[in-house]
Amino acid sequence: MTTEPAITDPPRLEDDLQRLRDARSALARVVVGQEDVVEQLLVTLVAGGHALIEGAPGLGKTLLVRTLADVCGLAFSRIQFTPDLMPADVTGAVTLVHESGRATTRFVPGPLFGQLVLADEINRATPKTQSSLLEAMQEQTVTVAGRPHAMPRPFHVLATQNPFEMEGTYQLPEAQIDRFFFKVVVQYPSEAVLDAIFDQTTGAATARAPQAMTAADVLRLQSLVRDVPVASHVRRAVARYVRGTLPDVQENDARVRRYVRFGVSPRGGQALLLAAKAHALLDGRFAVAIEDLRSAVLPALRHRMQLNFEGMADGVVADGLLLELFERYAASARA
């Protein structure tokens, strides 16, 4: 059993931050050219959230998650979601076993009981199965046969979905997609990055990432993140920004009122601020800056603001609108 050090131990703070930086370096060595994605996944991990990773097949999503588990010393588990996958296949089930010559029932945990769970192509499973996963994400427990079973700590779900093959998929409803802390979009790499990837992955030796921290370190960092203070003007800027995405507020931007179906929820604002705290810590600072917010705006809010039909028809991009609004509120915060 791991003895968790007291987080108030001053010498450990710098050590923890160093481990975090080491983890980022180790990930960057394996996952080439995806620094932003690596940083966003680390922020998700340190902030204690779950991430929805979206990207075309073959961009290294599975490699990224597996490497993250290796670097952070977390128990990795993978579930390939298919339409016929049942909740019991994910959560586990109570089975009849014979022990000491007696028949008895015992709960056999499913693949969900890992510390870092890769839910591959989550949108291919039925809503019922998706719900079983989302309950575990939100409540950190799984109820089987009327008995709750706690998830291991830390517990993170990194779900992927393919944005192209939408036939035969079950789109996650907005209420469930809101439970993902980050939505990470994996972009197609540039030519130079592709060259580096080919060089690194087609040779005899492949790069492996060393373990940089343990699960206890992750838990300790998650506690530290919540201690990072926020200046009042930064907090007010987040509040104004989140409210500025609501289409029903008359004083909001005309484009928001015209094109947005629903704006960012308070949970989105919490995610933005928490992600900014984690980003500040990852950057070696102890105060949330506007730049931390800027780096977290898109992954934290892009799946929480939905455009209406007119917005989509007019070619409005949620990411662009979010960034444009953010720059306006950020400028007023520092004025």
Added chain:
Amino acid sequence: VPVLPLSRGLAPLRRRMLALRRTSDAAWVIAAGATGAAIGALVALTQGGDRPAAALAGALLLLGPALLVRTVHRGLTPLDDLTVARWAESRAGWQERLTTALEHPTGGGPIGEALRSDARSHLELLDVERTAPWRWPVASLTWIAGAAVVLAFAGTWPLPDRREGAAGGVAPEAAAAIPPAAALRDLADEVAAEAARTDDPELSAIAAALRALADRATLDDARRDDLATLLAELTQRLGTDLAAHDALQRALRSDDASAADAALAERDFDPNLRGVGAAAPDYDDMFRRAELWVDDEDPEPPSGPGGTPSSTEIVRPPLDPESLQGADFLPAAEGPAPSGGLAEIIGAADQSQAGDSVLAGHGSQALDGPASAPEFAESDTEAVLLVGIERDRGRRIDVELPPPAEWEAYDPTRFGVGEWRSRPESPVSSDPTPLPHHLAASRYFLPTQATAASPGRPPRSAP
């Protein structure tokens, strides 16, 4: 106390910010004053007036509000630690370190301690000269310089006549067309006195315009060229107004209440008729003095304040009214000229304005006759003729008539305005019953014809 080191570390920056702010304030206020002075000088340059006084007034006019705005603005934006810290962060790129540390002076565990330590270490590196370098308020100084240039231009720019004077002076013809300022002032005083006596706003306005005209007449520049035109307009206004006065006076003297009412209705006189009973001034003289300068075709400067033009010669003392009983220019006395063809009637006096009654009158010879002295026999008309100057459209002839003999028996102290007849008040036609009550009563008691006459609907029964 963990806050104090941060405050102490911010002190040099706060001092620099105060100095910058004071400099900016002073420059801003000076710019406002300079702008006001420039505007005042420009107004004086274009409109006429004392340019230094106008510049001073303009400066004072903007200085007060500028100081007030600055004071209120500074009161609303105090220079506290957070403001200074935010300034330092924005200039040095410290990313909310100082403001967060100032807002979280205690607690926060290891992160809080690290935060304050980080802020202090950054403050130790604070270089005031780099973070807040001394800079002059360039925008305000540029504005001040621009205003100073305008002020210098407006204060020293020679007025157009000065340039002409330097090049050779005002043309003698133009100078001759300009009436002397003293004469204009005398006339303005006289008109103002009459305006005060009769409470006539039109006369007051004319007096003020005459004074302004007199002020401009003192200027030695080319802008006096339009004085003659302005004076002509004023003279016309004066003639119209004096005609109204004249009509009123005549109506009062003839004890004709209806005529007096008509004259009062025509002009905006004081309803109490203050001063009407007193002796009226010589409107003719007043008008003639103004009219003498108005001759755009043949400008003739007067010989002095209220004087007679040199080209006009008084031939005889005033006419005896009795000898003019048959003259055409008198009311109801139109007929052939009484002077054996020597005289020619130009116009009847009762068809002209107050000033015209003097000017139009009895001529002594044909209009196309020679411009020499009139062939006028004293015994023929016993009138006084003032031979004017020949013009294209004829000869101008002035006639002075003495008042009728009965007027001399007029005693102003005995004169009284007849009693005002009060009209009966119009009957009150409004109904004291409020409209809602009417409507309610009509709905209840009196069904409308449409309702009562509509087929198929039973008539409303009485309650």
